Amino acid sequence: MDESTTYPQTVANKVNRYKHQATYDVDTIHGIVNSTPVLHVSFVPDPAIPAPIVIPMIGQMALFPRDEANGNSTWKCYLHGYVSSRLMNLADTAVKRGEEGIPLCVAATKVDGFVLSLTPYSHNYNYRSAVLQGFGTIVEDIDEKIWAMKLITNSVVPDRYENTRVPPDNAEMQSTRILKMSITAASGKVREGVPEDERKDMKNEAVLDAVWTGVVPVYEKFVEPVSGPYNRMQRIPEHVSKFVNEENARREEYAREAAKKPAPVKRVKKSED
Template sequence: MSDSTYPVTTANKVNRYKHQATYDIDTIHTIVNTTPVLHVSFVPNPAIPLPIVLPMIGQLGLYNPLSPPSEEDGEWHCYLHGYVSSRLMNLADAALKRGEPGLPLCVAATKVDGFVLTLTPNSHNYNYRSAVLQGHATIVDDVDEKLWAMRLITNSVVPDRYENTRVPPDGAEMQSTRILKMQIESASGKVREGVPEDERKDMEREDVLDKVWTGVVPVYEKLGEPQAGPYNRVAAVLEHVARFVKEENEKREKYAFEAAHKPAPLKRPAKKSET
C-alpha cells in the first residue's frame, strides 16, 4: 500500500488528543474496510441543520476498468450499500442541480478494542480506532462499476462469498440495488491503544493505588460457529466461510490483547503518523 497521508485542513484537523490523530491513508482505509457497519450522515433538508444517520455497509475501493488497479491509476472512493431511498436519490439529484458534486455526506467507522480502567472515572478511556470521511456522493449508474462494487461489498463481509453464491445478479436485482459512491474530500482517524494512564496526583496516592484495580478489558468482535439455515443442503460449512471465521477470530483477539499491553500513548515515542 501507500505511504501517503490525507491533507490536513481546517475541516479534518484533530484538535484534541493530537498525539492520537492520524491522517495516514493505510490506517484510515483499514479502519473503514474492517468495520462491518458504517454510520453515514447527511442533512435531509438543507434549510434545517439537523442531520440523520443511517447504518450502511461500505468499502473504500479503487475502480479501474482499464488495467489492474494501482495507486497511480485512479482515485479511491467510498462505496456504500444500504437502503438508498427515493429521498436520498432526490437529495443527490437536487445537489447536482445546484452545481454541487453530489450529496454532502459524512461517513464514520469506529472499532472498540478495549475498556481502559484507571484510578479515577475521568481518566477512563477506550482503546479504539476511528475514522471519519467527508465528501460528496452520487449514485453509481455504470453497470460494470456497479457489479464491481457489489462484489467488493459482498466480499468485505466474508471473503470470496460473491463467487460462492448465485451470480451474476439478474435485471431485477440490478434495478433494486443502489450503490452510493463518495468522493473523499477530507479524512482523519484516531487510534488509542495501550495500558491505563493516570494523572500524577492520583499516582501518588497509596490509598488509591491499594484499592482500585487498573487495567484493560480487551474487546473484539467475535464470530461464532456458523449456523446452517433451514434450507441449507451443503453438509460442511464451505471452506471460505470456515477459514474466514477461524482466521478473523485469531487476528481480532490478538489485536485487542496486544493493544492492552502497549505503552500508554502519552509515554510513547511519536510514530510517523502521529507527528
C-alpha cells in the first residue's frame, strides 16, 4: 500500500487503557474489519439529542481502483445493509451543507478465547477489535457501487459474486445502497496469550492449588453447507467447500495458537484517562 502504515494517534482515537495492546497499524486494523462478518455502525439520528443508534451492517475496507488511479490511496469503509431513509437523509443533508458526511463510528470485534485466571478481576478475552471514526456518504457512482457490491458479496464467500446471477438489474441497483465512510481516526486492540494474574494471587498457594487457569479458544466454525429446497446442483461448488474447509482450519489454528502465546507485557497501573 502506498499510504502510511499507521493511522495517526489523535485525541479521538488514542487508546489510554492497556496501551500495550493498542495498535494503529493500518494492515492490522483493516484485517480485523475485513474478517468480521458483522460490523456495528453507530450514528446520531437527531443532532439535537446526544443519543446514538447502533445497527449491524456488513462492510469492508478497500481502495476503489479509480481513487487509487487518481492518486487517492486512502482506504474507505464500504457498508452494506439497511441504510434507512433516516441515515440516508442525514448523509445527504450533511453533504448539501458542505460537510464531509454523517459522523459514523464503526466497531469490529472478534473473540478468540475466554481467558480464565485466578480471580474474576483478571479474567479476559483473547480478542481483536477495531474502531473507526469518520464520515459516511451514499455511493452514487454506478461503477463504484457495483464494485462495492461485488467486494462485499465476495467478503462473505470468496468468488461468490461471479457464481451468482449478475450483474444486478435496475430494480436491484435502486433498492441497494452502499455507504462509504472516510476514516478520520482508527485504532485497534489485540489481546492474545495465556492468563495473567496479579502478584498477590500468584503468591497464594491455596488459590494456585484450587483454581484452574487457562484459555478456552473459540472461533466461528462453519458446518457442512445445507443445500436449499430449489437448489439443483449435485455437489457443493468448490468456491463454497474450499472456503469452508480453509477458513475453519485457519480460524481454529489462530484461536489455538493465541491460547498458548505469552501473556501481554504486564500492565502497569496508571491513572485512566
